[in-house]
Each structure stands twice: as structure tokens, then as C-alpha cells.
Amino acid sequence: MRIVLINMPFASVYRPSIGIGLLQSALEKRGIACQSLYLNLEFASIIGLEAYDHLSEYTSYPTNALAGDWIFTQSLFDIDNFDEYRDYLLTTFPHARRKPDAPDRSFKRLLDIRSRVEAFLEQAVEKYDWHKYDVIGFTTVFQQNTAALSLARRLKRRFPDKFIIFGGANVEGPMGLGTLNAYDFVDAVCSGEGDNSFIAFIEALREKRDPSLCRVPGITLRADFGAALPPEPSSAVPVHDMDSLPYPDYDDYFEQFESFDLPESERKRRLLFEASRGCWWGQKSHCLFCGLNGSTLKFRSKSAERALEEILYLRERYQAHTNKMTAVDNIIDMNYFKTLLPEIRDRNLDLDMFYETKANLTKEQIQLFQQAGFHYVQPGIESVITSVLKLMRKGVSMLQNVRLLKWCAEFSITPLWNFLYGFPGENAQEYDETSYLIPSLTHLMPPGSVSPIRLDRFSPYYTSANQYGIHNIRPLRSYELIYPSLSSQDRMNIAYHFDFDYVHEQHPAVYTKRITQAIRKWQSEYQQSEFFSVMKEGSLILVDTRSVALQSTTLLSPFETAVYLECDNMISSLNVTIRLKEKGMDVSKEDVHQCLMKFVRRSWMLTEGDVFLSLAIPLGNYSPKKAGLQRLMDITSPVPQAVVRTSS
Template identity: 40%
Template sequence: MRVVLVNMPWGALERPALGISLLKAGLVANGVACEIRYLNMLFADLIGVERCRHITHELPHIAFVGEWLFTEALYGPDAVRDAQFVKQILRRDWRLTDQRIAELLVVRSRVEEFLARALGTQDWAGVDLVGFTSTFEQNIASLALTRRLKARHPHMRIAFGGANWEAAMGEELHRAFPYVDFAVSGEADISFPLLVRALQARPREQPQLLAAIPGLVWRDRGRSIANGGGAPVTTMDELPIPDFSDYFHARERSPAAAQVAPVLLFETSRGCWWGAKSHCTFCGLNGHTMAYRSKSARRVLGELGKLIGKWPCPTLEAVDNILDMKYFDTVLPTLEKMNLPGPVFYEVKANMKRHHVAALQRAQVLRIQPGIESLSDHVLKLMRKGTTGLRNVQLLKWCREYRIAVDWNLLYGFPGETDADYEAITVMLPRIRHLQLPGACGPIRLDRFSPYFQRPEQFGIKDVRPMPVYRFLYPIEGLRHERVAYYFHFGYEPAARASPAAHTAVRLAEALRDRADEGSLCALPHRDGGLHLADTRSQAKIAALKLSAFERCIVMRIDEVASVAQVVEALAQSFPTKRFAEEDVRAFLDELVDLDMALTDGKDNYLGLALMPAGLRPELEASSRRMPGARGGAPTFVPMAHSTTGAPLHA
């Protein structure tokens, strides 16, 4: 049995394909000959790395430009359909210029040459099974090559897997393209080896074996058969270590790939522990199962050590949806001591504590994606995010201090949002201009598998329909685009309409991001042991504010989101012989808000915006370990009585 796994355009040049690298490792361990072919590099060599980068990184993937470039090679020429795509999708929807469209047409003119090279320069003779991984814009290119492979090698079996072939999408595509023999829905770690084993059996035994493979779509006498849900991995430690050797060998032969720095991928968990508890309303990830499964610390560290030893790369990226919080006590302390070749990326949850952020920095996790999509408490509640606007800003502040880059977006268009939500964000944004601003701003999408898609009526969503682009990608009579599509357009019920005020907040966020402010807001130690706040941001309301001992205590306490009662309790603990009135404390906190040095949610909670000096961070980290995980709402501490100091709270 000889198996070839294929990574087609438009797979990213800088990273190996993790899924098929895992499959190869498992097959080889069981004596099956398997190799991976990175034909995305072959195409990049043909069209040039800049054109490839433009399509994969600069154009929005929901425009499906990369898919359209291969439609002529799959279906044959259709000048009318192409003209409509250019007019409706490229010009009207995405406003591409004539020059950009002309560049795309140059790329399209090289597709047939690429497919001919893929057929002629690769050894396909004797290959029993070819497996295509298809995510984002890899579907049409893979199908175009599949049609040609089947014409030349009728004996060859073809299998598809990946996000584009999950559940109903895979069933419909399998029915529409008869030269695809198999589709594997969901995680393929168990199903694909079973498929290989079934194809090794005698022909008369194969139908029974194929019918027993979970998640498989196959053909029985020309009829497409779906076996139902797949079989997710339950014990992550049982997975093989991915084999990236084919990727790095291909890089050595590819002039285009040599121009991009490689990224080493690793996997420590699957699913989402937060989503299993509260599925974010717009999230379409983990369509097969949200169940969270993570590797043991021993396995994580051992696997990372082996991967780094074989393939040291300037950047390491975890593919996990969310970091296992247990790793703060097990994995991250050891990463501090490992000689990592470069910084690490992880997806995390936003409501971490300061000492968690410090631990990330020490472990060289210097870029994170924390799922920050709004700064409005109400909008975050609509999302089911389990955090607040102040806690999102809190994380941005701490990440700025520890020099951790944050990938975050400002999204809008959530059913039930109000003008007040975005008016509050518009007030907040200028006050956090010294922190990292959103990398992108835009409306929400409706993705397959999300709660919005599964239960639209529950959220006031109506008229759900596939994005029009799918008509151009799959112009097949009888094909049901609503089953093939992953992205959908939709409307709102009157009571759930989106807020027009969102556009004002978005324009402000983009303006602040594009107009770099070199100033900052910092807490600086004073020579008398005190503290003062220095504001060098543009449009600062005051250059400096010297703090009394009492005020220093307050500013230290609101380094983390705190209620007035919690601040009063902190004062009482630091100054046990004094008593403080809540109204005096609140007045000082409100003064900081007026000076753009703090934020409030209007519900009794405050957050200081000043970056803390390195000398104070160990004290604050220790304090964050002792503090309970405050979530806003009811105060944790009992308020003290009226102030008897007779002195103002600030100098």
C-alpha cells in the first residue's frame, strides 16, 4: 500500500500541514509507505512569492479569490460567469482595483501549467491512495488535480479531509464530484488509518469494512453513503509526534519558500474548555466536538523538545483553540528553562491574572490571541464571552508591560447590541491609545456550526443564506449551496437590529491605530518612595500627578479591576489605624477617570490605565496570586466606615 498526502495551494508557505503530518507519522509507524507533497510550493515557485503572499495573506479569504483562480481548470472556460465574478465579488464587494484584478488574471493564466507540472514532475505511478487536506481556499485546486489524476490513473483512490469536508459539506461535495472516492469528516486520526486498512483487504471484504469507519463518506455501487459522525481522539498522548520532514525537504528545493521564515507548529490540546461550558455565539470552530482534551505536561515537553531538536524555527505556534490553564503550573515553568529557538504563540482566554501574563513572558510566549472582540460588557454578554470590557483592557495593559503582542479585533453587528454599547467604546478607545489597538475591525460573520447558525431564531437572526460567492465556485446543477457553504449572509429581526453607532467606534479605532501615538501613561517611582503618574500621550489632560501614600495604595489596587469596596478594604489593610469613606475613595477614582488615567464600567468597578514600573511588578504579581478571581458585580470586601483622617486623598 502506497499513500501520498497532498497540500495544495493555497496552503501557507511558512508552515507545514499539521493534520497530514500526524497522519503520515501514524501510517509509517504501522508499516504503510507514505509521503507528503507540498504542491503549494510548486505553484508559489511558478507565480512568485509576492503574488502568493498577496492572495494568502492580504486578500480576505471569504472573497475566495484563490478558489476562483482554479475554477476554469476544474469546470472549463465560462466568460460570462467569470465576468460576473469580477463585477460582483472582486469589484463591488471587495473593491479591487483594475491593476489588482489584472495581477490575479496573470496568476490564473499559470494554473494549467502548474497542474501539468504537478502531474508530470511527480511520481504518481503505483500510488494506491491520494489524500487531500482542504482548508480555506484549497478545495477547487485540489478537485482540479483530482480530476486529472483520475483520468490518468483510474485505479487510484482519492480521499478528501479537512475543514472544507466536515459534516454536510463533505457529504454534498462527495455527491457532486464522483471522482472523489472518500471524504473523512472531523478528526481523521482514527478514521483515515481504518480507511487504509480497509483498502488493503480483499475487495469483497471492503464494503463491510468501509461501512464501519466512523465519519467516512464513501460510494456503494455509485451511491454516496455517509457513516455519520467521526471518532475524535480521546487520549491526546496517544497521538504520534507529527512528521514534518517532507515540509522541510520541500523548502530546500523551493526558491519561493526559502524567502519566508518557517514556523514550527505544535499541538497540545483540542476542543475548547470555555466553549464546552458556554459556546460563543458566533464561533464556528470545533464543529465535530467541543470536548476539551489536552496532552499531559510530560508529553507536551517531550514532544516540543523533539520537534525543536529536529526542526529549529524562529517562531513556534500552538494550533490550540485555548491554552490549558493547568499548564501555568506544569508546562510553562519548564519552557522557561528550555532553549527555545524563538518566541511562542498561543490562543488564551482574556480573563487571566497578572501573574499568568508574567508566566507567559518568562516562558517566551510573546504573542497571544485572547479572544478579545469587544470592549462592551453588554456585547460581550451577547457573545457569551465570560469576561468584561475592563478585564479585556486589563489584559492589554499587562501585555504592554511584559511586551507580549496581542492579536485582537473589534467586531460589531451582534444581534441585540445598542448604540450605547458603541458610544461607551468610543469613550474608552482614546484612553487606551497607549496600549495595543485592534488589528482589525469588522462585522461578524455567520459561520456554520456556530450557535447563530444552528439556532438563528433564538438570537433574532433571519434569512440565513450562503454567501453569493459559492454560486461561482460550485456552478453545478442540483448542488445545494446551503450544504456546501461555511459562511452565510443573514438579516435581523427588528428587535435585534445592529447598531449604526458601531461604525463611529470602528472609524475611531482605525484612526487611532493608524495615527501612532508615541507617548504613554506610566506610574513612576518617586525619590521619596512615593509614586507619580506621568502622561506623555497626545492630548494628555495633565502631564504628571504626584500621589500621596493613600493614593498610591489606590492606584496599586486598581492595577486589577476592583470595586470601590475592594479599594477601601485595601486601604484599611495598608493603613489599619485609619478609616476611609467610600465617597472619598470614589471621588478620587472618578478624578482619575476624568483625567483619562482610569476606566470605570459605571457599575462600581474601576481599572487603572498606568503601566507599572518593573520594580513594582513582582509585588503586584504576588498580590494577583492572593486575590480571588473577581468578576465584577457584588463586592468581595465589606466597606469601611467614614474617613476620619481629615486629609484629602490626593496631593
Template identity: 30%
Template sequence: MATGEHVLLVVPPVLYPGIPTLGPSILAPACRRIGVSARVHYANLSFASRFGFEVCARLAASRTLVGEAIFLGAAFPERANDVDRILDLLQQDVEADAKLRQLVRLASPDEEHVARCVAEIPAFIEQTAARVVSASPKIVGFSSMVQQTMASIALAREVKRLDPKIVTVLGGANAAEPIGSALLEMTGVFDFVFSGESDREFPEFCKTFVEAGVLPEQRVIRGRGAPRMDDVPAPDYDDYFAELEPLRATDSIAANAPHFLIFESSRGCWWGDKKNCTFCGYNFPGTGYRAKSADRVVDELETLIDRYDVVRFYASDNIMAKDFPRSVLDTLADRGTPCALSYEVKSPIRAADLDSFVLAGIFEIQPGVESFSTNILKSMDKGVSGLDNARVLRDAASRGLRVVWNILTAIPGETCDDYERMLGLLPLLHHLPPPTRWGPIRISRYSPYHNQPEKYGIKGLRAWQAYYELYGEYADRIALHFFGEYTTEFMQAPDLVARLDQAVTDWTNAWKRPEGAPVLSIRRLQGGWIEVADTREVSKATVQMLPPHVARVLDSVQQPVSLRRTLDEDREILDGLVALGYVALHEHRYLALATEPQIGEALWAQRRRNLGRGADDPSIEIPLDDVSVGPSRRKLAFSHDETLRL
């Protein structure tokens, strides 16, 4: 490892090794900006190289805390004999939960790989810490989020043993208060922790120590957040690429990495500043929503594309800025920037904004579709109706946009009637992509459910049992996820829970059919006629022609329209469209359900032209699973391709 840096920022396992990490990649250039040399060391890449990139990826994706448990013996040597027992307990939790069991089968490494990790982790920690110390840094910072705490403790302990003069620092989501102070008390291996955004505080801390040898009296340093996002350095991922390069020939994941890069255009959540979604713990208190200027976002993206020859980016933003479609996306579209972006957005989204998404290169959105029940959404403070969410899914599908979304249950305030109504709607939506997952919420630290449990009728809040096994008396201060004592009508109706499970399973299976996913789409013809293609299980006719007067009524409910606001003369036609399943009547509101692939065809043709290619250039592949259009099942050039040719 190169020597001479004042500061070494360590990315511990078991973070996914196929992409670099944003936080350290911003802090390192922030230090260099004020004269403090700094670099990032990806210990998670070293771990992946030793144990296998797939093993590391599966550990990182695990829904249990197995990625923490395997490092327990190295973090606390006196507890090495507890590791196997705790791993057995985690497995028992999995076996007791059918849904978790399914997720673990998909994501977790097998027992043989876990056993090998446990056996060899002490040697890995010794070797990694020796490499860190050999670089002669004055300060070693550990970046910790998700399942990186135990590895951070283990590495910090060994670094301190090898060279007690090195100042050890912990930062990241797993150091935010009250977690940070609890880890200081519990471990004794960190000299300082940084709680919250420390874009200014950490570089100044390092500069003061490097130049004057002075350290602050307080050991928990609270970040105040960057007041101007344009002052935050662009991420520098050079260290990741340098450490990845010699590993490319050894592993297929490494050979194709990075699968994307992380960038940020804003921090905080403008919706959460007004009304925090009740289950969400991402909106860290006290910082407020801040966004980079449009020019800065465009320049930063284009710089990252040119520097790293990567076009796929995932935004770290909790939510897209409200003016983003008109300020940033229109500029990206006009300049023909060759990028493919994934963003979290706020439902409902205007159709015009979805058009801007396509033209600018956004291929995937996560709009916070958590339910189709307006009562449940209101209980979660989502600020949206059930049919608003269905409309977003429909319009995104029309434009060839991938949507990541979930159905959340066990929401305080939900009723059985909410789910009965949803069960009537779901079969009509089989032509739209099914949820990524469904199931009960988890109570997350910093969420309203955690901060104000009594407001939602939640009692007996306590950390997941796995946290007690790992952290003992400190569990409630360190845990990210909690159990609470409460119930709802739905939670007490096992038959209804089973019906919802079956409904989602049927929807998911419909998208796995050999003949392709179901279709409900329209194609506009001359003279105002509309051709409808319908291959859903509820279909009454595979192909249907709608005359102009019926087409007009169908168009009148492209947005959710309340029953009482429809014209009397249209009611009979609407009832007929409801009977055909082309229009949903849900919660006393109408909504047209069919996608319109012609919209996507035109937008992607324009996207090709913006990129300086012909409208029919086959070298541009739209990053989405195959989308079938029209009665002949003709396929658009929409295909999900990890290489994403542009």
C-alpha cells in the same frame, strides 16, 4: 518524485506556502507507525514556485473566494467559460464594501497575476497530477481547508484520469459533514471523504486497503477523534523542508521560510464545551476538549526545535488548557527552552499567568477580546466583562506581550448605548495596541448562529453568493460562511457606525505617529510615589507625580472594581484619577489604565537568565513592536524581528 509510498498526502494550493501543514504531517507518521508507508507532497509549494510565493500568499489571505474561483475551470472543465464572470462578480462585491476593499488592497494579488493563474492553472494541474501518479501510490489523500477545495477537485480529477485505480480521498476542515457528502455527490472524483478528526480511522483505512485490498462500503468515514492526545504522533515536517530547499534561492519568502511551525497541545475548547461563543465555528461538535500531558508538550516542542532549528511556534489550539501556565510553561521556563510561542487564550487572564507566558517564551496571545461592552460580550456568551478585556490588554502591554484582537459588531442583542459607552472608553486606551481589525461578524458553519439561527432572531440563512456561483445547488451544504436576515440598533444607526469607524481609525493612526505610539505608563519610585507618563491625545499632563496616598488608591483598582464597592474616602481621589484619564469609569466600574513597564523589564531579564544569557545580553530580542516607557520615552529592548534572535 520518490516512488514506492503506499499513501501520498497532497497539500493543494492556495494555502500559504511559508509554513508546513499540521494535519498531513501528523497523519503520515500515524500511517508509518502501523506499517503503511506515507509521505506529504506540498503542491502549494509547486504552485508558489510557478506563480510566485507572494502571489500564492496573497491568494491564500484573500477575503474573497478568488483562490477557489481561479481553479474552477480545471475542477469543472465544462465551466471554464464562467471563471472570468465569477471573478468580475467577486470584484464587484469588493467595490461595494469599503472595508472589504481596504482588506483586499492589502492582501489580494493584482488582476494581471490572477489572469496569469487562470491561464496556466490547467497546465499546472496536469503536471502536478502526473508527478503524483509517477510516485505509484495506492491512495492519494487531499488535505483541504479554507481555499483548497477547487484545487483538490481539479487534482483528483486529473489523477483519476491518469490512473483510475488510485483511491482518492478528501480530508480536512472542508470535508467535514455535510460538506464531504455534498462534494462526493457533486464531483464524482473522490472515492471517500473523512469527516472530522481521523487520527485512527485514516491509518486503519489505508492499512486495510494496502494489505487486503478491502475498502469500506460507506464513502463518508466519520472520525471519532483521538481519545488520548499523547497517542497522536508528533508532526513530521521533513517533506516540507525537502521540497522547500531547492526553492530557497528563487524567492525571498522561500529563503526565509518557514516563518514558524505549527504545533498542537490540545484540541477542542473547554469553554465551548460549556458555552460556545455564538459566532465561533471552530469547536467541532462531538469531540470535547482534550490536551496533551505537560511532559509530552515540552518534549515535542524541544524535539521540533532541535530537528528543524526553528524557535517560533504557533499553537493550533482553539484555547490554552487551564493548567498550562503551571504545568507546561513553568517547565519550559525552568528548562530554558529557547522557544517563542503564540497562543489563543481565554480572557480574563490572571497577571501571574501572563508572567508565566513571558518566562516560558510566549510572545503573542489572542485572548478573544471582541468588545468592551459587557452586554455585547454577554450576548456572545464570552463569559467576561468589558473592563476585564481592557485589563488584559493593559497587563499584556506591561509585559511586552503582543496581543491580536478584534472588535466585532452586528451582534444580535447589541444596542446603541453599548457603543456610546465604548466610544467614551476608546480614546483612553490609545496607549494600548489597537485592534487588528473591526467590523461585523460573519456567520460561520457550526457556530451557534448557524446551528440555531432562530434563537438569535436570524432568518433566511443562506450561503455567501460566491458559493452559489461556484457550487450551485450544493452551496448551502458546502459553504463555510453565510448571510442571515436580522438587524440590531447599531446596524440601523449609520452615524454611530461611522463614529466607531473613526474612533478605531484614530486609534490606529496614533500608533503610526513618527514620534512613536502614545504612552500611559507608571514607574514606581521610593517612598511609595508613582511617576506617570502620559502622551495620549487626552493627556492633561505629560508627567505627573502621584503621592503615596493617591498611589494606594490607584493600586486598589488594578482589577475592575464596582462603583458601590469603593470606599467613600477613596471616591474623591478616584474621581480625580478619572478626570486625568488614569482610571476608567466604565459601566459603573473602575479600572486603572496605565501600563507598568518595570514588570516587563524584570520578567524579560529573568527570561534571559533562564536561557543561560546575561540579564542584559543584547542578543536576545523580545518579539514585539517598540514599546515606549517612562517620561523620557526611553525604549526597552522590545522589537519585532522576523528572525527572532534568542
């Protein structure tokens, strides 16, 4: 028996599919021949990497537009609805009009890419020897669904005896049943984790040769195989022993990558590794907007030894191709700060790594990330408004999020995050109030985007909508344009992203205008903004090029220096006083509080509920951006110039 697993556009060309890699490895360990086919690489080579990235990396088209899926709509349904889709983009995403010629260029690009689809699909059918495969599997996540369906339809038409199965996030739970109901050329779907269910199904098929005799939890067959579609999808048995998983096999990805003309993308390639599944925070307090994990929220992680072995294996096997690695975990196992990360640090592996985490890390943990080679983290910040963070059940405060941004800057780690708004029941006034805080933060990494929340399937907002003031749930308008021939019920079944209405009227697009403008300015000013501190002769010098700064350089008094240094971490005014007294300083609580409030007025600190946090980045481990280097040279020269003392 031979299996082929296909990765279609618009999966990123820079990363192999870990899902395909794991399944291929598991099948081959059982003596079942399997090949991975990265047709996303082939399509990228046809249309050009720049055009491909506009869709796969969301650099030009809004995420909610699902433009990558629309590209294959005409091929799948034989319907040309470009004019309608263009009008939808212009009316729903008005920021597309910012540059006068931007919409024209974007739409021309869409048409150019779409014009290549038919030839690409026909070439795929003719180029590969499909006769030798018994099972053709498609992974479908994010913007891969219509591409996978388009090729599957052609393959079934040409090779009707081939068994076609879909797996991935786009067919989990009800979406899988919806796919089987809507498309008779899909023979089965694998819902949830396929490590057990898909492998068991293929082994059963190898033995019995008849799909109707291969009933495995997590695998649903279309009705033609002797049983009506169930009202509810069957659940795959999740992996409990994470150490039992094989190493992913990426050989086919790199071999095929080299065969296509994509040279400029080589430096961006990253290996994917997995140390855990599920979310330990979500088990305790499921973030209300999060639809990740579906039915497998339970947190499971590999032992540190096994996780390290996998990292070392991937590094050794693929080091000729890349030294970059990304953890696909939803959240890091906090035990890894005591076990896995110190091991990675001590081995000096020269890796450029990425991990997702919570924002309430200690400074030591962030430094350990840096020492272990993690240049990027995704801390799930989402907002800098404490009440909104509580509303979404993030378990952090505004000060904790800002602290994370500051410490990441200090240790040269890039935190990737987005600013979300539009949560049911949020306080509109707080957005205006917080907009005045934003100019204080422009030296720290800004959010990549500012956008309203999207309702995702499996999130608490979706599953318990009435409880959270949400109603009239319907698929995003883009689904109607991408799947124009499907019934509204079929679209509801296959959709992952939804629009909704608030039970209690609120208008986030109106009350977030000011903070959105402030964040846009933050994004534009970030590269020129600096705010760091330098210790010179027992006193701190604050170097400040933010637009909010009253002066670019300020020398603090010894007392002010002592107070400021205590606030690198969040601390109350009382505890600052206690610590200074423990160091032998004769200070009063009133003097300390007065000093702290002065720092707040100057935008050198933030405060919330009598807790304070300094904003200047200590120079020790920090490398200033270009804007701050000249000021630093002035300060560290034998005779500092233009250093202004604080006024009393």
C-alpha cells in the same frame, strides 16, 4: 501500499500541515509508506511569495471574498467570471477603494496569479510519479478547496484507477456529502478527526484491496462503491487518549521548502504542535458565533509530560530550520499554567511561541507566558462592550479584556484579536457610547480588524438560528461566484460561511460607524501612543502621549499614588479604601471615590459598575515604544523637566 497526502494552495507557506504530519507519522508507524507533497510551496515559488501572501495571509483581500478559492474557479469549471467577481468585490467591500489605484492593482494581481494556474496544475500532473501511489489524499481547509478539486479532477482523468480521498474542515459533516454528490472524481471523504478513521480505512484497504469492503465510521464512499450516500454523514471516532498520538512528521515540508526559491520566508517559518483538542469553555458555554471543532467540541488534552516531550522533539529535530512554534489548540488547558509552562520556562528553550487562551488570565499567568517564551497569544477578546460579550457568551467583561491588553503590553506579549459587531439583539446605542472610550486605549494593542460577525456552520447561531433571531441563511455570495456550475442546494451543502438576515431589524453597518472610525484611529495612532507610569521618590509619574492626554507628564501626590497602585487589577472603590486603611493610611471612602473618578475623567482609568482599572502600564517590565523613550529620559535625569503636578 503507498499513500501521498497533498497540501494545496492557499495554505500558508510558513507552516507545515499538522494534519498531514500526524497522518504520515501514524501510517509509517504501521509500515505503510507515505509521502507529504506540499504543492502550496511550489505554487508560491511560481507566482512569487509576495503575491502568494496576499491571498494566503489575507493581506489584500477580505476573508469573506474567498479570493484564494476563486483563483482556481476557471480551472475547475471552465468558466471565466472575472468581471462579475470584480464587481462583487467593489460593491461588497467598499474599503477596497480607499487608495485610488488599489483596486486596479489588486485585480491585476488576481488575473496574473490566475494565469499561472493551468501550467501549475499540468506541471503537477506530469512532474510526479503518480503511478506509485495507491491512495491520493488531499487536505482541504480554508482556501484550499478549489485548488484541491482542480488537481483531483486532472489526476482522476489521467489515472482513473487511483483512489482519491479528501479530508479536513472543508469536508466535515454535510460538506463532505455535498462534495461527494457534486464531484464524481472524489472517491471518499474523511469527516472529523482522521487519526482513527483514516488509518483504519487504509489498513483495511491494504488488506482487502476493495474500497467497497472497507466500511469505517467517519469515511464516506461515493455511491459508485455499492451503497447510496447516507442522509447524514457518519461520525469518526474521536481521539480520547491524546497521549497516544504520534509526533507530527514535518521532514517532507522542510525538504521541499529547501528545493524552492523562497529564501525571504525562512525567518517566518513556524512549527505546529498540538496539546489539546476541543474547547473546555465551549463545553460549558459555547460562544454563539464559533463554528470551530464541528462535532468534536469535547475538550481533551495531553498530559503535561507528553506535551513537553513533543515540544522538545520538534525543537531538536527541526531547530536548524526555525525556533518558532504555534499551538494549534483552540484554548490552552488551564492546568498547563501549573505544569507545562513552568517546565518550558525552567528549561530556557529559546523558543518563540504562540497560544490561544481566554482573556480572564491572572497577571501571574501572563507573566508565565512571557517567561516560557510565548511572544504571541490569541485571547479571543472580540469586543470591549460588556453587554455584547455577554450576548456572545464569552464569559468576560470589558474591564477583563482591557486588563488583558494592559498586562500583555507590560510583559511584551502581542495579543492578536479582532473586533466583531452585528450580534443579534445587541444595543446599538452602546457602540456610540463605547466609541468615546476608545481614545483611552490607543497605547494598547488595537484589534487587527473591525468587522461584522460571519455565520459559520456548526456555530450555535447556525444550528439554532431561530432561537437567536436569525433567518434566511444562505451561502456567502462569494460561493456563487466560486462554484458557478453547482446547484444552489449543492452550494448550500458545501458552504462553511453564510450570510443571514435578522428576525428583528437592525443595521450594524449604520450604528457602528462611529466606533469603527474610532478603532481605525486607534490602529493608526498605536505606534505613537504611550501611557506608562514611573515611580520616583515615592510618587508615580504618568507619561502620556495619547491624543486624549491633557499633558504629557503628570506627577501624582502620595495619596493619588497609593490609590492608583491599588487599581492595577480590577477593584471596587470600597476595597481600595479597605486596602489603604490596612496599610495605615487615614482615608475615607468618599475621598477615595472622588480620586478614582478624577482618574476616570482624565482617561487614566476605566470604570464599570463601581469597579476600577488603571490604564497606565507600570514601567518595571515594560519597554516603551520610541515615542515614550525621550520623555522617560527626561524623567529619569537628575533634574526632571516639565513634570506637572495634578491639580486638586
